[in-house]
Amino acid sequence: MRKNLAKALSETADMYERVVEIYLNVQDPSPTALNEMLTVAHRRVSVVPHFSFGEAIFSTVNPERPTGHRPTWSRDPISDLSNKALGVLTKLQTESTRVRNVANEAYLYAPFRIFHRDENRWQQHQSRAKRYSEAIEAMKRIVWPVVSYRLMLPLIRMASVLQAGDDDPSFSERITLTALTLESFKNSLRVMRQVADILRNDKRKLSEYPHEWAEIRRVVIAGKRQIQRELEQTIEVSVFSQADGLKLLSYYAFLVRCYFIWEELYTVVEKLSPPLDGQNTQPSEEYVLPQRGPQLPTE
Incomplete structure (x- = not known):
C-alpha cells in the first residue's frame, strides 16, 4: 500500500509540473525539470522594474517571446491531464477501499481480542486504519484541482484571443506570478516527492x-x-486598483489551487507523521491483523 500511495503522489507532482507549463504558457519543447522551468519564469518576472505585487498581477509588460513559438492553447493537453488525474483518483480510491475492508475485517476478531484482554491493540489498529483513510482522502483532494483545470479552458482561450493580436508576434502571457508564489509552488511539489520517498521505502x-x-x-x-x-x-489589490478581469481570475484561480494543495498536504503529514512532543497518539508498530487478506502497512 505504501508504494502505491508513493506512486500516486509522485504522479500528482508530475501532473502539476505539466499544469504549470500549460497554465503559465511556458513554452519549452524539451522535457525540463521544474527548477529549470521556474528559472525561465523568474527571468520573465524580472522584466518588470522594481517588481511589486501589483505589477506582478496587473502589469501590461509582455515578456520576450521565444523566436518561432506562438502560444498554443489546445484542449488536448488539458484534457489528457484531467484524464490522467482521474486515473490517479481511481488508484487512490482502490487503496481507500482496501483500508476500509481491512478495518471492517478487524471487527470479526474484536470479541476474541476482548476475551484475551487485547482490546487496546485492536483499538490501535482501528486508529491506524482511520489515519491512513484520512491521509488517502487528503491525497485525493490534492489531485482534484488537476481535474478542475479543464473548467478553465474557456477563460484560457478568451484571454489568449484578447491579448494576442493577429499581427502581434510578441509572446503574450496572462499572468505573471510573484517570485514567492513560484517558490511556494515549487516547494509544494518537493514536499509531495519527499513524502512519496518516505512511503516508498517500506523497509x-x-x-x-x-x-x-x-x-x-x-x-x-x-x-x-x-x-x-x-x-x-x-483581494486588496483588486479592490483598490483597475484590475484586468481575466488576469485577476487566472491569478486567483491558481492561488486557490495552491492553497488547496498546501491544506491537504498538511493533513497528509499530520496523519502519517509521528506525534509531536512525544505524545503517544500513534498506534503500536507491532500489532497487525491475523494473516487473512490484505494488511495495513507497518509504520
Missing part, C-alpha cells in the same frame, strides 16, 4: 523519519501561510 517505519517529518511540517506550514497572504493581498 523503514514512518516513525523512523522524525527529522524529515519535522522539516516537511515546517515547510508545509510556511507554504500555507504564504499562499494565504497572497490570496488576501490579491
